[in-house]
Amino acid sequence: MDDRLRREVFELIEGLAVREKDRLAAWGTFAEIEDLTAEIGDEVARQLARFELTRRSEEMTETGVHACPECGKEAPVEAEREPLILQGMRGEIEYREPVCRCTRCR
Numbered sequence: 001m002d003d004r005l006r007r008e009v010f011e012l013i014e015g016l017a018v019r020e021k022d023r024l025a026a027w028g029t030f031a032e033i034e035d036l037t038a039e040i041g042d043e044v045a046r047q048l049a050r051f052e053l054t055r056r057s058e059e060m061t062e063t064g065v066h067a068c069p070e071c072g073k074e075a076p077v078e079a080e081r082e083p084l085i086l087q088g089m090r091g092e093i094e095y096r097e098p099v100c101r102c103t104r105c106r
């Protein structure tokens with residue numbers, strides 16, 4: 001992770017810590033703090049991944065065509081997106097994947 005991204009994360013967490021200071025103060029031992037912060041970290045990872053996947057999905061749908069990963073021929077992207085649950089390292093990520101069928105490869 002580069003310094004700029006680390007600083008962005010710091011600012012995000014600083015804001016969260018200030019807004020949630022009463023709740024954080026009620027947390028118990030270091031082990032409990034670590035359990036809860038790991039859970040928050042997983043949630044941040046899932047939400048950020050879902051956000052980026054959705055952005056790419058919307059961009060591809062707006063573009064209307066996508067190059068086939070097999071043959072490279074451009075194929076139309078369908079208007080309907082397919083609901084999908086990905087099993088990521090930090091848990092399940094739900095999003096709607098664009099559908100594109102290559103007329104050459106199917």
Ligand SMILES: [Zn+2]
Nearest residue numbers: 068071102105
């Ligand atoms: Zn193809």
